[in-house]
Amino acid sequence: MKKIFIISAILSIIFIAIFFFFPNSQILLSFSGIKFLAGEFYRLITFSFVHVNFLHLIENIIALSLITLLGYEFGLKGKKFILYFFLVSITIALASAFFVPVLVIAGASLGIYGILGALSIKGSNFIPKNILIPIFIISIFYKVILDLFSSQEITNLDQTLFHLSGFFTGLVFFILPRFKKKKHILLNKNG
Amino acid sequence: MVEKRVKTGILGLDKLLKGGLLPGRSILLSGPCGSGKSTLAIQFLHHGATKNNENGLYINLEEERSRIIENMQKMSLDLAPLEKKDKIKIIGGQIAGIDDYMYKIGADVYNIVNEIEEIVKQNNIKRVVIDSINLLTMLCRTEEERRKLLTRLTHKLSNLDCTSILISEVKENTTNLSRFGIEEFVVDGVIGLYLLRSGDRFIPGITVRKMRGSDHDRNIRLYKITSKGVEVYPNETLFTDI
Numbered sequence: 001m002k003k004i005f006i007i008s009a010i011l012s013i014i015f016i017a018i019f020f021f022f023p024n025s026q027i028l029l030s031f032s033g034i035k036f037l038a039g040e041f042y043r044l045i046t047f048s049f050v051h052v053n054f055l056h057l058i059e060n061i062i063a064l065s066l067i068t069l070l071g072y073e074f075g076l077k078g079k080k081f082i083l084y085f086f087l088v089s090i091t092i093a094l095a096s097a098f099f100v101p102v103l104v105i106a107g108a109s110l111g112i113y114g115i116l117g118a119l120s121i122k123g124s125n126f127i128p129k130n131i132l133i134p135i136f137i138i139s140i141f142y143k144v145i146l147d148l149f150s151s152q153e154i155t156n157l158d159q160t161l162f163h164l165s166g167f168f169t170g171l172v173f174f175i176l177p178r179f180k181k182k183k184h185i186l187l188n189k190n191g
Numbered sequence: 192m193v194e195k196r197v198k199t200g201i202l203g204l205d206k207l208l209k210g211g212l213l214p215g216r217s218i219l220l221s222g223p224c225g226s227g228k229s230t231l232a233i234q235f236l237h238h239g240a241t242k243n244n245e246n247g248l249y250i251n252l253e254e255e256r257s258r259i260i261e262n263m264q265k266m267s268l269d270l271a272p273l274e275k276k277d278k279i280k281i282i283g284g285q286i287a288g289i290d291d292y293m294y295k296i297g298a299d300v301y302n303i304v305n306e307i308e309e310i311v312k313q314n315n316i317k318r319v320v321i322d323s324i325n326l327l328t329m330l331c332r333t334e335e336e337r338r339k340l341l342t343r344l345t346h347k348l349s350n351l352d353c354t355s356i357l358i359s360e361v362k363e364n365t366t367n368l369s370r371f372g373i374e375e376f377v378v379d380g381v382i383g384l385y386l387l388r389s390g391d392r393f394i395p396g397i398t399v400r401k402m403r404g405s406d407h408d409r410n411i412r413l414y415k416i417t418s419k420g421v422e423v424y425p426n427e428t429l430f431t432d433i
Contacts, residue, residue: 075294122297128333183298185289186250186282186306 003078008068011085012061015108018049019057025050026106031093033101048089050106060108067115074123081115088114088169092162109159110166113140117170133171140164197245197318197354200238201231203423204382207399207408212380215352216403217345219324219375221359221368222384226395227414230266231384231421232320232356237268240278245317247279248310252326256283267419280314286326293330300330300340308347317353324357325370334371341377364388368400379403385411397423 018025031047051057071081089111096103120133138145140163196211205211212218222228229251236247249270251259259281260270273279293299311319321327324341331337348355357378359369368375368383375381381400386393396411413427 124299126332128336178297183296183302184306185293185296185298185303186284187310188292 002072004068004072004076004081007078007082008064011108012064014049015051015057015061019051019054026052030104030106031096032104033097036093036097037101044090044093045086047093047106048086048108048111051108052106056107060112063112064108067112067119070119070123071115074119074126076115076119076122080118084115084118084170084173085111087173088117088166091169091173092165095165105162109163113163113166114170114173116140117167117172118174120167120171121174136167137164140167198238198243199231199235200242201234201421201423203412203414203425204231204397204421206425207397207412207423208402209406209408212354213402213405214354215349216379217348217355217357217377218380218382219359219368219378220356220382220384221361221375223361223363223365223386226384226386227416227421228358228360228384229322230263230268230416232322232358233263233266233268233270234420235356236279236318236320237270237273239318240273246277246315247318247320248307248314248316249279249281249320249322250307251281251283251322252286252289253322254283255285256281259283265418277314280310280316282310286329290330300327300336301343303327303330304340304344304347307344308351311348311351311353316351319348319353319355320358321355322358323360324374325360328371328374334373337371338373338377341374345377345379375401380405384414 018029022029029043029046029050031043036043051060068081085108089108092110092114093105096105116136116139120136121129123132141160144157144160194210195214196205196208197214198205198211199208220228220232233249236249239245239247249259254262260274263270270279270281274281293302307319307321310316321344327344328337328340331340345355345357357374359374361367361369363386368381380402383398383400385396385398387396388394395414395416397414398411399407399409408425410428412423412425414421414423416422
């Protein structure tokens, strides 16, 4: 079985286990700049495993499953999958600690949208970037769009902007190493 | 004032081109299999390296480097000593391997264009042959990408003052000049090789279809592939049995 599926399954099991068997998880494991700056550094990792309600948990497990399938299709390796997940979560959490320390963050969605951002470039081998990136961005705004249609009011905007920042952080993390060194294809394959 | 020309080294062809190719231009060399495209293109590089002190780059996306050298040796085109003296750089490899490798390292086809540019700069190359452009453009997913690649490649080579031959493989008995039908519009010139069937033999014919900024012969002329390479007969019009 491919590592990406195993990693995704393990993450889902941890989400479920923490939600059902760790009732104080929101207080003890979620992230806030204040707690982090007070020395509770473990929250930088643990907040991704905490979910505030059942719907939040289900949404993120479904999103994680879809992103796993997409990652598999686009050839994303398991270790990169987990790397983007934590790298993006940690980066956004650190940024929020310095800019909005009172904000409490919980959930896996930052990491999930980070992977989506990386896939928007990785997948351009299959679907052109100018199609893939707009589709992914629209998918990030689905809650805002649904709200607009159902109640003519915009809610969930702060959450959506967080997801969007996760998406772009993942995209940047994917692109950055490409600038590091020149890629030699012809010379490396010269028979 | 006498206009500077890049001699191909094929006497008859230079006559058809009214003295040779214009420097810094990209030429599409189109023809079916066995028409001598690679031989003609390598003669162009060989001539540049031996007679004009112009370094050459040959990129073959189908054959291995050693095989290319071996094949050309049989045509009296000894590339190995020229390669040793850094007068000609030969790059060979199978396209399938390149495609897989690109995917593995997350590269795209524009990385190849940048790499070609880097090789040209590093080795002070003035003549480039890409064998074939069909295989290179096959790495693109869309027609838009293909056109962009060709434009980028020809512009970069032109800016580096490189005269380039892009080889285009076409099916037999076709009037098409390229596989995707866009290559001939992007380049500055087109030379067509034909194998016209006449009874139980093929008569090889060569023509200059297009040459921006230069006058040229417009007839189909006879050529032959000999043990010394391609020979063009600029005064012999091609005829078929009537």
